[in-house]
Each structure stands twice: as C-alpha cells, then as structure tokens.
Amino acid sequence: MTLYIFYFLSFLAILSAFMVVFSKNPVHSVLYLIVTFFAIAGHYILLNAQFLAAVHIIVYAGAIMVLFLYVIMMLNLNKETEPHKSTYLKLAATVSGGIFMVVLIGSLKGVEKIENLNAANQSAGLIKNLGHVLYNDYMLPFEMASILFLTAMVGAVLLGKNELK
Amino acid sequence: MIKLVALVPLFPLLGFTITGLFSKSLSKSTASTIAGGSVLLSFIISLLLFFQVNQNPEVSHTVKLFDWIYAGKFSADLAFLIDPLSSIFLLVITGVGFLIHVYSAGYMHDDEGHNKFFSYLNLFVFFMLLLVLGNNYIVMFIGWEGVGLCSYLLIGFWFKNTDYNNAGKKAFIVNRIGDLGFLLGVFLIYVTFGSVTYTDVFSQAKFYTSDESVLVFITLLLFVGATGKSAQIPLYTWLPDAMAGPTPVSALIHAATMVTAGIYMVARSNILYTLAPTTMHIVALVGVITAVFAASIGLLQNDIKKVLAYSTVSQLGYMFLALGMGAYTAAVFHVVTHAFFKALLFLGAGSVIHAMGGEQDIRKMGGLKSHLPTTYLTFLIGTIAIAGLPPLSGFFSKDEILAAAFAHNKIFWLLGVAGSALTAFYMFRLLFLTFFGKFRGTHHQEQHLHESPKSITIPLVVLAVLSAIGGFIGIPEAFHAKHLLKSFLSPVFADSDLRMLPAEISHATEYSLMALTIVIAVVVILLARNKYVTKQELPLADGATMTPIAKLISHKYYVDELYNYIIVVPLRWVGQIFHSLVDTQIIDGLVNFTGKAVVWTSGEARKIQTGRIGYYVFVMVLSIVLLLLYISN
Amino acid sequence: MEQHTLAQTLYGIPLNAYIIVSAVLFSIGVMGVLYRRNLIIIFMCIELMLNAVNLLLAAFGAYRGDSNGQVFVFFIMAVAAAEVAVGLAILMMIYRNTKSSDIDTLTRLKW
Numbered sequence: 013m014t015l016y017i018f019y020f021l022s023f024l025a026i027l028s029a030f031m032v033v034f035s036k037n038p039v040h041s042v043l044y045l046i047v048t049f050f051a052i053a054g055h056y057i058l059l060n061a062q063f064l065a066a067v068h069i070i071v072y073a074g075a076i077m078v079l080f081l082y083v084i085m086m087l088n089l090n091k092e093t094e095p096h097k098s099t100y101l102k103l104a105a106t107v108s109g110g111i112f113m114v115v116l117i118g119s120l121k122g123v124e125k126i127e128n129l130n131a132a133n134q135s136a137g138l139i140k141n142l143g144h145v146l147y148n149d150y151m152l153p154f155e156m157a158s159i160l161f162l163t164a165m166v167g168a169v170l171l172g173k174n175e176l177k
Numbered sequence: 178m179i180k181l182v183a184l185v186p187l188f189p190l191l192g193f194t195i196t197g198l199f200s201k202s203l204s205k206s207t208a209s210t211i212a213g214g215s216v217l218l219s220f221i222i223s224l225l226l227f228f229q230v231n232q233n234p235e236v237s238h239t240v241k242l243f244d245w246i247y248a249g250k251f252s253a254d255l256a257f258l259i260d261p262l263s264s265i266f267l268l269v270i271t272g273v274g275f276l277i278h279v280y281s282a283g284y285m286h287d288d289e290g291h292n293k294f295f296s297y298l299n300l301f302v303f304f305m306l307l308l309v310l311g312n313n314y315i316v317m318f319i320g321w322e323g324v325g326l327c328s329y330l331l332i333g334f335w336f337k338n339t340d341y342n343n344a345g346k347k348a349f350i351v352n353r354i355g356d357l358g359f360l361l362g363v364f365l366i367y368v369t370f371g372s373v374t375y376t377d378v379f380s381q382a383k384f385y386t387s388d389e390s391v392l393v394f395i396t397l398l399l400f401v402g403a404t405g406k407s408a409q410i411p412l413y414t415w416l417p418d419a420m421a422g423p424t425p426v427s428a429l430i431h432a433a434t435m436v437t438a439g440i441y442m443v444a445r446s447n448i449l450y451t452l453a454p455t456t457m458h459i460v461a462l463v464g465v466i467t468a469v470f471a472a473s474i475g476l477l478q479n480d481i482k483k484v485l486a487y488s489t490v491s492q493l494g495y496m497f498l499a500l501g502m503g504a505y506t507a508a509v510f511h512v513v514t515h516a517f518f519k520a521l522l523f524l525g526a527g528s529v530i531h532a533m534g535g536e537q538d539i540r541k542m543g544g545l546k547s548h549l550p551t552t553y554l555t556f557l558i559g560t561i562a563i564a565g566l567p568p569l570s571g572f573f574s575k576d577e578i579l580a581a582a583f584a585h586n587k588i589f590w591l592l593g594v595a596g597s598a599l600t601a602f603y604m605f606r607l608l609f610l611t612f613f614g615k616f617r618g619t620h621h622q623e624q625h626l627h628e629s630p631k632s633i634t635i636p637l638v639v640l641a642v643l644s645a646i647g648g649f650i651g652i653p654e655a656f657h658a659k660h661l662l663k664s665f666l667s668p669v670f671a672d673s674d675l676r677m678l679p680a681e682i683s684h685a686t687e688y689s690l691m692a693l694t695i696v697i698a699v700v701v702i703l704l705a706r707n708k709y710v711t712k713q714e715l716p717l718a719d720g721a722t723m724t725p726i727a728k729l730i731s732h733k734y735y736v737d738e739l740y741n742y743i744i745v746v747p748l749r750w751v752g753q754i755f756h757s758l759v760d761t762q763i764i765d766g767l768v769n770f771t772g773k774a775v776v777w778t779s780g781e782a783r784k785i786q787t788g789r790i791g792y793y794v795f796v797m798v799l800s801i802v803l804l805l806l807y808i809s810n
Numbered sequence: 811m812e813q814h815t816l817a818q819t820l821y822g823i824p825l826n827a828y829i830i831v832s833a834v835l836f837s838i839g840v841m842g843v844l845y846r847r848n849l850i851i852i853f854m855c856i857e858l859m860l861n862a863v864n865l866l867l868a869a870f871g872a873y874r875g876d877s878n879g880q881v882f883v884f885f886i887m888a889v890a891a892a893e894v895a896v897g898l899a900i901l902m903m904i905y906r907n908t909k910s911s912d913i914d915t916l917t918r919l920k921w
Contacts, residue, residue, distance in 0.1 A: 041851055067884070072887075076891060080898070087905050089911055106841060115805045117830060168896050168898070172902060788918055789916075791847070
C-alpha cells in the first residue's frame with residue numbers, strides 16, 4: 013500500500029516539476045510548483061518526518077510561493093511574453109539535463125550500501141526528538157539563522173525601495 | 178706609528194664628503210680650507226711615515242684595515258703597503274697635491290663650481306693614495322678606476338661646453354681600453370699565482386719557471402693598462418684633449434700624479450717585468466717612440482697647455498724607456514722631478530692664462546716678462562729644468578735615463594737625445610713666444626695684465642725651488658756622491674737588480690755623455706732664441722700654407738683622424754647595423770610580437786566571456802558533469 | 811533476516827528509490843534553468859533543486875534513524891526563505907531597470 017503511495021507521490025512530483033519548466037504562463041508554473049511541494053510533503057510523511065512536512069507546507073507552499081505569485085502579479089508577468097530560446101538551445105538544455113541526471117544517479121549509486129542504516133528508529137522525525145537536537149546540538153546555528161533572516165529582511169527592504177538615495 | 182697610514186687617504190675622503198655634501202651651503206673660503214687642509218694633514222702624516230721608512234728602508238710594513246673580499250680561495254683585504262716606493266709617491270701626491278689645492282683656491286676663486294671642484298680634487302687625491310698604498314692589485318685597481326673617474330669629472334668640469342664634455346668622454350673611453358688590459362692582467366695573475374697580493378705574487382714569480390710566456394702575457398696586459406693611464410702610444414690621444422679641464426687639474430692629474438700611475442704600477446711589479454725580457458723590450462720601444470713622437474708634435478703646437486700636454490706625454494715616454502731598460506730607480510726619479518717641474522710649468526701656464534683672461538694661444542701673447550715677473554722667473558726655472566740643463570732637477574733624472582739607455586741600446590740613446598733636444602727647443606719656443614718680444618694680444622687684454630695673487634704665486638715659488646734642487650736626491654755616482662734615492666729604493670728593486678745584466682758604463686763615458694747632452698741642449702736653446710727672439714718669428718696662422726712635414730706635425734700626424742677612421746667609424750657603422758637591423762628589427766620585433774600575440778590571444782579568449790548568464794550556467798552544468806565523472810571513476 | 815530487511819526499508823520502499831526521485835527532480839531543476847529565459851521560472855527551478863536536496867537529506871536521515879538530517883533540512887529551508895526574499899527583491903530591481911525579466915538581457919557579466 014505505502015509503496016503505491018510512494019509511486020503516486022513520486023510520479024506527481026516529477027510530472028508537476030516538468031510542468032513547472034514547460035508551462036508557458038508563469039502563474040501556472042507557480043501552481044505546478046506548489047503541487048510538487050505538496051507531493052514532497054507527502055514523501056516527508058512517508059519518511060516519518062511529520063513535523064518537517066508541516067513546516068515544508070507552511071514555509072514553501074504558504075510563504076515562498078505566495079511571494080512568487082505576488083512578484084509575478086506586481087511585475088505583471090502573467091502573460092506569455094517570454095521570448096523562447098532557439099530549438100537548438102532547448103535541445104542542448106534537455107540533453108545536458110538528461111546527461112546530468114544519468115551522471116548524478118550513477119555517482120549516487122551504491123551510496124545506500126555504505127551507509128549505516130537503521131530504519132527501525134522511527135521516532136527520529138518526531139517533534140520531541142527534533143526539538144531536543146535543535147535546542148541542544150544546534151543552538152548556535154539556530155540563533156544565527158534568526159540573524160540571517162533579519163539581514164535578509166533588511167536587504168530585501170533596501171533593494172525594494174523605489175530609489176536609492 | 179705606521180698605523181697612521183690609514184689616516185692618509187682618510188683625510189681627503191673626509192674632505193671630499195664634507196665639501197661634496199655641503200657644497201651648496203659652505204662658503205668658498207671654508208670649502209677650500211677644508212679641502213686644502215685635509216691634503217696638508219695627509220702630507221704631514223706622509224712625511225712622518227717617510228722618516229719612519231727612511232730609518233730602515235729594508236722593512237716594508239703592511240697595515241690591514243679590514244677583510245674586504247672573501248670568496249672561496251680568493252681573498253683581497255683592504256690593506257696598505259708602506260715601503261720606500263709607496264712613501265715616495267705619497268710625498269709627491271700629497272705634497273704637490275697640497276700646493277695645487279692652494280693654487281686652486283686662487284685660480285678657481287671666481288668659478289661658480291668652486292666647491293664642487295674642491296670636492297672632486299679631494300676625491301682624486303683619495304683614489305690616488307689608494308692606488309699607491311694598496312697591498313694588492315685589487316685595491317690598486319679601485320684607485321686606478323677612481324682616478325679615471327675623477328679625471329673624467331674634472332676634464333668635463335665646465336660641462337656646459339660640448340667640446341669639453343667630449344674630451345672627458347674621450348679620456349674615459351680610451352682609459353677604459355687600457356683598464357680592460359689591466360683587469361685581464363690581474364685575472365691572469367690570480368690564475369697563475371693564486372693570489373693578488375704583491376708579496377705573494379712576487380715571491381712566487383721569482384721561482385716561476387714553468388712557462389715564461391705567461392709572465393710575458395701578464396706584463397703585457399698590465400702594460401696595456403699603463404699605456405692607457407700614462408698616455409703612451411697607442412693610447413696617448415686622450416691626454417692632449419684632457420687640457421679642456423681647469424689648469425690646476427691639468428697640473429695635478431694630467432701631469433704630476435695620475436699619469437704616473439702606470440709608472441708606479443710597472444715599478445711595483447718590477448720583478449714580473451724583469452722576468453719577462455720580451456715585455457721589457459716592448460716597454461722600452463714604446464717609451465722611446467712616444468718620447469720622440471710626442472716631442473715632435475710639441476714643436477708646432479700653439480696652445481700653451483697643448484704644448485705642455487705633449488711634453489708630458491714625451492716625458493712619460495722617457496720614464497717608460499727607463500722602466501724598459503730596468504732602470505727602475507731612474508724612472509721613479511724622473512717621476513718625482515717631473516712632478517715638480519711639470520706641475521710648475523702648468524701652474525705657470527695657468528697664471529699666464531689667468532692674466533690673459535682665458536687666452537691660451539701663444540701667438541697672441543708675448544712680452545709678458547715685465548708684467549708677470551714672478552710667473553716668468555718660475556716658468557724659466559721649470560723650462561730649464563725640463564730642458565735638462567744642470568744643476569736643475571731635470572738634468573739629473575734625464576741624464577740617468579739616457580746613461581742607462583746608452584749602456585743598453587745605442588739606438589734608444591740616440592732617439593732619447595734627439596727627443597731631449599726637441600724638448601729643449603719646444604719648451605724654449607714656448608717660453609720665448611710667451612714672455613719675450615712684443616705683446617700681441619688685444620689692447621683690452623694688455624690693460625688688464627697683472628701678476629697673479631699670492632695664493633697662485635706662492636705654490637709657483639715653492640715648486641720652482643723644488644724643481645731647482647729636486648735633482649740632488651739622485652746625483653749620479655760619477656760625481657762621487659751618494660745616490661740617495663737609489664739607496665732608499667734599493668730594497669724594492671733588489672730582486673730585479675740581481676737579475677738584470679750589469680750595464681755599467683765608465684765614469685769617463687758618462688762625463689762625455691753629459692757634456693754632449695748639455696751642449697746639444699744649449700745649441701738648441703740658442704737656435705730657438707735666434708728664431709723667436711732675435712728674428713721675432715711667429716708660428717703660422719691656422720689657415721696658412723705649410724710645408725708638408727710641418728702640416729703633418731701640426732695636425733699631430735693625423736693620429737686622431739686615423740683612429741677615427743680605423744676604429745670610431747667602423748664601430749659606428751657596426752652600431753648602426755645593430756641598431757637598424759638587430760635592435761629595431763629582431764629584438765624589437767620579438768618584443769612587439771610577444772605583446773601582439775598576447776593581445777590577440779586574449780582578444781580571442783575574451784570572447785569566451787559572453788556575459789550571458791545562460792551560457793555560464795550551461796558551462797557550469799557540463800563542468801559538474803565532468804567533475805562527477807572524474808570523481809566517480 | 812526479517813529484522814534486517816525491515817531495518818533497511820521503510821514500509822517496503824528502498825532507499826535507492828528516494829535517491830532516484832531526488833536525482834530526477836534535481837535534474838529537472840537543472841534542465842529548467844538551462845531551458846527557460848524567464849528569471850522567475852529559473853528562480854523556481856532553483857527552489858525545485860533545493861527541495862530535491864531536502865528530500866534526499868530527509869530520506870537519509872530517516873533511513874539512518876538520525877535526527878540530524880532533518881535539522882539540516884530545517885536550516886536549508888531557513889536559508890532558502892531568506893534567499894527567496896532577497897532574490898525576489900533583486901529580481902524586482904532588475905525588472906525595474908531593464909523592463910524585462912529575460913535572462914538574456916543581462917549580458918554585462920563579462921570582462
């Protein structure tokens with residue numbers, strides 16, 4: 013049963029990822045990307061990472077994608093005005109993407125055998141465990157992340173201002 | 178006591194530093210006092226050293242100041258050698274040098290380069306002292322090059338005149354040819370004997386029997402250096418041109434001291450020369466030919482300083498004649514007396530030029546006897562001394578050389594006598610034309626004729642006295658007196674004297690030779706008097722037609738022109754070829770090609786940077802692919 | 811044996827499957843960057859690549875029973891959120907200056 017769910021989610025993610033690339037309208041791309049994100053959130057749940065799945069939905073589908081839509085709306089990009097690359101370049105891009113995929117899979121092949129696997133521990137993705145690790149081992153990076161957000165906010169506001177004086 | 182020798186060159190160096198560094202701020206009188214005072218102090222110490230050496234001439238002292246060069250087996254110290262030879266030269270250099278400093282204070286008083294002039298003079302004295310004091314050939318070489326530099330600086334002292342600059346360059350380049358010979362000689366000495374220190378080299382040379390030709394080469398190469406520095410054929414041409422410098426410079430550097438460096442070097446290396454008879458013949462031959470050749474040019478020169486310059490070349494020729502015959506003492510003796518009377522003559526000429534307001538042509542002088550009595554008297558003494566009339570100094574030294582020549586080679590003697598007759602003639606011609614007859618200059622010059630100031634006349638008087646009595650340090654043994662100089666110098670030349678063939682001539686022969694030279698000199702002087710005083714003949718003007726021989730002589734045998742066509746013109750031609758073909762075509766071409774190639778390749782390579790982000794990403798992806806392929810293999 | 815097999819799979823899904831899915835998603839992102847000219851789409855493809863990496867990290871973490879992998883995913887999300895904020899601001903600036911969202915108009919990145 014779970015295997016079928018996995019296949020379905022994988023198929024959905026890959027298909028909508030393709031649609032992100034090939035949609036002519038940027039708004040459609042955004043919507044397909046949201047679908048992909050939901051599929052990936054499903055994968056997280058399959059991996060016993062429920063909290064991660066929730067955060068993923070909130071951050072990506074909820075915040076980031078809304079930002080994208082907002083920008084597209086502001087720039088009025090929802091028309092198919094984009095000039096396309098030549099067929100030759102498109103072919104080259106597809107071929108190199110394919111080659112990249114083959115090489116990537118080839119180079120990751122055998123990784124699962126080296127790893128010290130212990131899937132029996134299914135409590136790793138629980139909020140309790142995560143919080144424990146996060147606030148014990150990763151305290152400093154966690155605080156640093158907040159500074160990063162502050163910096164990003166200042167940077168975005170500064171860049172977004174109409175005229176820099 | 179003997180350690181004080183370090184101070185001898187130190188004082189002029191200090192004087193040079195002070196007058197040179199502060200030439201802008203020092204007043205003229207301060208600068209000349211410092212410069213002259215430093216040389217005077219050196220002279221006083223030299224005197225003390227001389228008396229010290231005189232007590233026991235057999236002992237030579239070496240004072241080592243510091244290690245200078247140590248490289249592998251090679252070593253050269255900055256060390257001084259004090260023996261009779263160097264102490265004599267010390268006295269001459271500092272003594273005559275001091276007098277000329279005093280003279281310069283008067284002579285250069287109105288020159289804007291006054292302080293610079295004194296710093297150069299002090300530097301010259303320093304290098305000259307280094308040259309004669311060094312205990313090895315390397316220190317001598319430093320002095321040798323240093324005096325060449327000072328000579329160049331002082332010949333071109335009035336550098337605003339292009340001719341003077343060219344004269345300086347000529348002196349420098351011609352000297353450079355000789356210096357190369359000297360340097361090669363030193364290299365060969367080191368290769369042969371493994372040392373450059375005099376004592377090591379000479380003690381080894383005494384027993385060096387394996388290959389005589391090496392010694393011949395060494396001595397010949399050193400002699401090439403001597404011909405450059407001491408203005409012998411074929412490298413004498415720079416000395417007459419060197420008269421472009423201020424007159425005190427001509428007196429100090431180009432008559433009294435620097436040009437005798439070659440004599441000093443040969444006398445110092447006497448044992449090497451004695452062991453190479455082939456070189457001795459060449460030295461004697463070059464000397465005697467130069468003596469007669471330069472004297473004959475002197476006959477028809479009209480520039481008062483040029484006459485004296487050729488006279489210097491000629492007298493240096495006599496010294497080399499003496500060296501070439503192994504009469505080292507006679508050569509050094511002549512160096513000393515020549516320093517006195519030639520410095521005197523040059524300074525006298527300077528006094529005349531000073532009075533004439535810069536005029537140097539003797540055809541425009543005349544009758545100066547009454548206007549410049551002191552200069553005239555001292556000049557007269559110098560002239561008699563150089564002409565070789567007893568009992569003035571020139572007689573004794575020249576007679577000793579001629580006696581040695583007679584004993585060795587009658588032809589050399591004959592040429593030597595001819596040269597001395599020519600000397601007597603042109604010197605008295607100079608004297609008569611300058612001081613006798615009527616004044617031939619402009620009216621304006623006649624109004625301003627005046628005796629020179631005290632600072633000029635006092636050195637003249639001192640030098641005149643020295644010229645008059647200087648000969649008594651070397652009275653020939655024929656007069657049953659002690660030859661002071663010979664006994665003083667004998668330790669230096671002892672080894673050579675042992676190996677030379679005894680060339681004694683009987684006292685009767687020597688008397689008759691002396692009488693002969695005196696008679697010839699007197700006859701020649703009377704001839705000159707008849708020609709220039711009684712008949713009042715004048716040298717021809719520049720454009721006048723002359724007999725072919727006179728024309729040849731007055732153009733100095735066209736030697737300068739000959740050198741010009743043989744050496745300068747082909748060299749320029751070669752230089753032109755190298756410039757137009759090798760330099761501008763090949764070398765510049767290579768350089769430009771490199772530059773253009775870089776510009777072209779970077780111009781092409783630049784196009785890789787399209788600026789298009791898509792393209793960059795594309796390259797990046799492909800690179801990652803290649804990287805992954807590489808690491809997963 | 812049974813225990814061993816259970817330890818290596820999660821609900822019968824092998825780790826290799828997640829590796830392949832992630833690699834495919836990542837390659838699609840790469841291809842999209844190469845394929846499209848619209849800056850916003852390219853940006854979205856970058857997000858896609860980040861998510862592929864996240865998925866793989868979470869998978870590795872889960873299969874090892876290790877919380878650290880998921881913590882890393884958190885941090886990547888945080889960085890991605892900041893990146894999107896700044897990146898979109900830059901994108902708006904570019905649009906404001908060039909009146910275009912075409913990546914090929916940005917050709918000054920040379921020399």
